[in-house]
Amino acid sequence: MVWFKKKEEEKKEQEAPETGFFKRLRTGLSKTRDSFTGRLDRLFLGKKEITPELLDELEEILFTSDIGVTTTQELIDSVREKVARKELQDPEKLKTALREHIFSFLEVPEQEAPSLTPGQPLVIMVVGVNGVGKTTTIAKVAHLFKEQGKEVMLVAADTFRAAAVEQLGVWGERIGVEVIKQKTGADPSAVVFDAVSAAMSRKVDVVLIDTAGRLHTKRNLMDELKKIYRVAGKKMPGAPHQVWLVLDATTGQNAISQAEIFHKELGVTHIILTKLDGTAKGGIVVGISHQLQLPIKFIGIGEKMDDLRPFDGAAFVQAIFD
Numbered sequence: 001m002v003w004f005k006k007k008e009e010e011k012k013e014q015e016a017p018e019t020g021f022f023k024r025l026r027t028g029l030s031k032t033r034d035s036f037t038g039r040l041d042r043l044f045l046g047k048k049e050i051t052p053e054l055l056d057e058l059e060e061i062l063f064t065s066d067i068g069v070t071t072t073q074e075l076i077d078s079v080r081e082k083v084a085r086k087e088l089q090d091p092e093k094l095k096t097a098l099r100e101h102i103f104s105f106l107e108v109p110e111q112e113a114p115s116l117t118p119g120q121p122l123v124i125m126v127v128g129v130n131g132v133g134k135t136t137t138i139a140k141v142a143h144l145f146k147e148q149g150k151e152v153m154l155v156a157a158d159t160f161r162a163a164a165v166e167q168l169g170v171w172g173e174r175i176g177v178e179v180i181k182q183k184t185g186a187d188p189s190a191v192v193f194d195a196v197s198a199a200m201s202r203k204v205d206v207v208l209i210d211t212a213g214r215l216h217t218k219r220n221l222m223d224e225l226k227k228i229y230r231v232a233g234k235k236m237p238g239a240p241h242q243v244w245l246v247l248d249a250t251t252g253q254n255a256i257s258q259a260e261i262f263h264k265e266l267g268v269t270h271i272i273l274t275k276l277d278g279t280a281k282g283g284i285v286v287g288i289s290h291q292l293q294l295p296i297k298f299i300g301i302g303e304k305m306d307d308l309r310p311f312d313g314a315a316f317v318q319a320i321f322d
């Protein structure tokens, strides 16, 4: 018996990190769950049939849930069609159908990865408007890669905002990864050019480029980001291999319009959604995936180094609905 108990305890310990994370995801998304699933549950409570009034109210809940107009319209159309065809007959089934449909919106395939020359670094450029969490995300990702045994290099290409270079430097020291930097005001493309050369000769595995979120004008910002992109490719054909766009979940619909602009200008490959902890606007995840057809790579659920997780659509739906 003692032996059996010990095995059980061991098993629990092994499972603990996973359950711990799911619990944190659920807690982080509690406001989203309350505002979305909570309203759905109240709507469906005690109802035995799907009436036109119920569908109208459902429509209103979805339209005010930050999922986004286009995605909501598609959801509603599909629900109404299924009800008309008598495929959905009671509110409980309707909830399951919604859940399945929302999950399908979250399944966006990764684009084909450009081929990497063996022994050369993967260069990732991280972009987004000011304050969304680019620098913090880079630190979190660097920490994650380092834990996986990868050699990481950070590049301080936000030379515009005072203290941005130091901020990345502090993170680099904390995590124990090298930061390539010059003074505030230096040409960010020159910093990137030097960094990519250094990374190639030092056999670094991953290069993460931190960029500015604000310049004198939006046009300046896009032009500068494009220049950084070109210069990285000049030093190393194919680089940057990925462009990660960081979006702040608390900005709701605004995040979608930002994504459209960045995608048009730079060709974004992955989305990182930060600040999902404590926002009621988590529904934006669904709209972003579906409308932009870009995979969400990571989600940020706090300010600390390990408050970042690879995005998992199934876990997200579970955290919102169950």
Ligand SMILES: Nc1nc2c(ncn2[C@@H]2O[C@H](COP(=O)(O)OP(=O)(O)OP(=O)(O)O)[C@@H](O)[C@H]2O)c(=O)[nH]1
Residues within 6 Å of the ligand: 128, 129, 130, 131, 132, 133, 134, 135, 136, 137, 158, 161, 164, 212, 213, 214, 274, 275, 276, 277, 299, 300, 301, 302, 303, 307
């Ligand atoms: N709650 C929460 N806060 C976050 C998260 N990610 C980043 N932050 C906070 O958001 C603030 C801005 O983060 P930064 O990483 O400096 O943002 P940035 O995009 O680099 O900003 P600029 O360099 O000014 O363009 C900081 O206070 C971070 O701690 C997250 O997932 N959750």
Ligand SMILES: [Mg+2]
Residues within 6 Å of the ligand: 134, 135, 136, 158, 164, 210, 211
């Ligand atoms: Mg920054």
